[in-house]
Amino acid sequence: MAGWSTQKGHALALAIDNIDTDQLIPARFMSAPRSEGYGQYLLHDMRRDDDEQLTADFPLNRHEGISILVAGHNFGSGSSREAAVYALVDAGIRAVIAPSFGDIFANNAINNGLLPAQVDAQKVMQLQHALKDAPAQVSIDLPESRLTLGDITVTFELDEGWRVKLINGWDDIDLTRQHMQAIGAHRKNRNKAAPWAWPNKPN
Amino acid sequence: MNAPRTMLDKLWASHEVLRREDGVSLLWVDRHFVHEGSHHAFAKLAERGLPVAETALTFAVADHYAPIRSRERIADPKIARMIETLRNNASAHTLRIFDLSDPSQGIVHVIGPELGLTLPGLLINCGDSHTSTHGAFGALAFGIGATEVAHVLATQTVWQRKPKAMRINVEGRLGFGVTAKDIALNWIAQLGSGGAQGHAIEYAGQTIRDLSMEGRMTLCNLSIEGGARFGMVAPDEVTFAYLEGREYAPSGADLQSARQVWRGLVTDKGAVFDRDITLSAADISPTVTWGTSPEQALPITANIPAPDPVDPAKSNLAREALDYMGLAPGQPLDGIPVDQVFIGSCTNGRIEDLREAALVLSGRRARVPGLVVPGSERVKAQAEAEGLDRIFQDAGLEWTASGCSMCVGMNGDVVAEGKRCASSTNRNFRGRQGRGARTHLMSPAMVAAAAVTGTITDVRPLIQGRAA
Structure with a gap:
């Protein structure tokens, strides 16, 4: 995964609270291999009618080249399905700006280079207001936790560990494998102190 | 004198391999459950040619796509492929699989406890948000995404920042016809579906003590619907009685030493929670x-x-x-x-x-x-x-x-x-x-x-x- 420090892209207001993981990608599409691309499933049932046609009135269907969403409270609440993040990333989304995020979703987002930028609710409304007629360019500065839309500049909250990970594009497995000794020592101690923590029955 | 600690503090400490400078912990995982939806994670593992680190701590189960009628021949090729992929991954990595024909098959959060794979004091992960269910036993149990599933498969550890501690006390007796489900819907209605984001919930109080393990599981299961990735209840005699004789649970001398540890998993008197909420059982009605x-x-x-x-x-x-x-x-x-x-x-x-x-x-x-x-x-x-x-x-x-x-x-x-x-x-x-x-x-x-x-x-x- 490539890291990034700054991002410029077209932002769209999606002023809806509680866009949950079942909205982001309905469960019936999740058996597809990732190689097929999950972008076509993003917000599927919100965006498409019964004949699978994109509906004209949904904001995301009216504009091309959107890479930033400015959404409502509790974005990505619900399931642990990483497919919700795949759908966003495969559709070209690089950042979601919202007042709050589902915990597991935010975690999954970071693991895929997608920024969950937490911004004060008032400021989110200000951004959405500025975007109400048309998408506009937003620039994001990850090291400074800052995003700019025209003359509006707001700061966003981001876990420090997550910021470092996004900037460096780190892969956790590589990182963790540097700690194999410490893990081995922990395992040994635990096995000695808490043998009951291992299943009583061999597989 | 050590400062009084919450159950969360104790569970966290016993699983922390190390803590980075930025405060994120690397935690040891005692049990890892995988299901058909874990195919992305196995694919990531295959890309790197990595084995499963701890096959004896990893269990596979067919549940999300499991047909409930005819199981011998699955009509939908997509569903058949999902189950077949899990089967192949379990077989390739020599994992115990609770397959469709297994008399112990079932939903992962039902069979874990049923088999005694779920125990107090464990850290339990599964690529499913309702993993919080297992917290009913006094375990640190939370749902993870596919990248994290791959990480646990490869290293038997997970990176995690310690959540804030929250306690929901429920006091008094539940009314006639009122259940654990109603307690859960009630607090979620009050605090909102994102109300407990960033927190691990400990359910406490007399009403919770009076619940069966089934009721406690229902309550912990629904923690994520209020935004909390973790829900837990301190282990007690109800917990121990439930676990008695379960096939993967400890027995004999191991059980004796385990119980000693488990009894200590309660929150110390005077321990401070970031949020502490009290509900009265009498105020809860059957809820929809x-x-x-x-x-x-x-x-x-x-x-x-x-x-x-x-x-x-x-x-x-x-x-x-x-x-x-x-x-x-x-x-x-x-x-x-x-x-x-x-x-x-x-x-x-x-x-x-x-x-x-x-x-x-x-x-x-x-x-x-x-x-x-x-x-x-x-x-x-x-x-x-x-x-x-x-x-x-x-x-x-x-x-x-x-x-x-x-x-x-x-x-x-x-x-x-x-x-x-x-x-x-x-x-x-x-x-x-x-x-x-x-x-x-x-x-x-x-x-x-x-x-x-x-x-x-x-x-x-x-x-x-x-x-x-």
Whole structure:
């Protein structure tokens, strides 16, 4: 995964609270291999009618080249399905700006280079207001936790560990494998102190 | 004197391998459950050519896509492929798999406890948000995404920042016909579906102590619907009695030393929580959801609320939810006709749930069609030994093999567009049970009551004189 420090892209207001993981990608599409691309499933049932046609009135269907969403409270609440993040990333989304995020979703987002930028609710409304007629360019500065839309500049909250990970594009497995000794020592101690923590029955 | 610690502090400390400068911990994982949905994670592992680090601590189960009728030949090739992929991955990595034909197969959050794989003091991960269920035993249990699943497979550890500590105390005795499901819907309605984000919840108080393990599991299961990735209850004699003799649980000398540790897992007196909330059991009634978020829940005796004029965002949400649900403000919840019912899921598919539903259905006919899907094959066998299957079938409901089924619809069991389903599950999200499906969450007994009357209704008059 490539890291990034700054991002410029077209932002769209999606002023809806509680866009949950079942909205982001309905469960019936999740058996597809990732190689097929999950972008076509993003917000599927919100965006498409019964004949699978994109509906004209949904904001995301009216504009091309959107890479930033400015959404409502509790974005990505619900399931642990990483497919919700795949759908966003495969559709070209690089950042979601919202007042709050589902915990597991935010975690999954970071693991895929997608920024969950937490911004004060008032400021989110200000951004959405500025975007109400048309998408506009937003620039994001990850090291400074800052995003700019025209003359509006707001700061966003981001876990420090997550910021470092996004900037460096780190892969956790590589990182963790540097700690194999410490893990081995922990395992040994635990096995000695808490043998009951291992299943009583061999597989 | 050490500072008083919460149960979360103790569980965290015993699993922390190291803590980075930025405060993120690397935690040891005692149990890792994988299911059909874990295919992305196995693919990541294969890309790197890595083995599963701890095969003896990793268990596979077919549940999300499990057919509940004919299991020998799966008609849908996509579903067959999902199960086959899990089978192949389990076989390639020599993992124990609870496959469709296994008498111990079932929903991962039902079979973990049932087999004694879930224990107090463990850290348990699964690529499923309802992993918080296992916290009912005093375990640190949380759902993870596919990248993290791959990480646990490869290293038997997970990176995690310690959540804030939150306690929900419930005091007093639950009223007649009120269950753990109602406690959960109640606090979520009060705090909101994102109300506990960033927190690990410890459920405490006399009401919680009085709950069975099944009830505690239901409560912990629903923590994520209020935004919390973790839910837990301190282990006690109820926990120990449940675990007695379970095949993967410790026995003999190991059990003695384990219990000593487990007894110490309680929160110390004087330990401070970031949030501490107290509810009175007496204030909780049988509760149902009316909208498309679990927070949109009310007592069965209530009317659907009028949009809140002081909170335009919330009233907008309510309007959209009612539009989707085909309901109107002011309408009484009691009496809303349903098209079908569903009893099952990791939330309410355990033996006690089926007993509660059967108590309502016994000697009665359902007015609408419905499915009763036991949470596991063992729950199924137990229910059949008790004759509950007869009660369900005599009432006109379908009794099937176990799996996640209509809770999430991945196996093809869906609610048709525009149809209304009274459901003992965990999410009333739009489209959760199928595109355009209208879900009302409630306890299994309340679902049974909806089956009997064909409407959402108060279960209490129906069990008057019947309840033990």
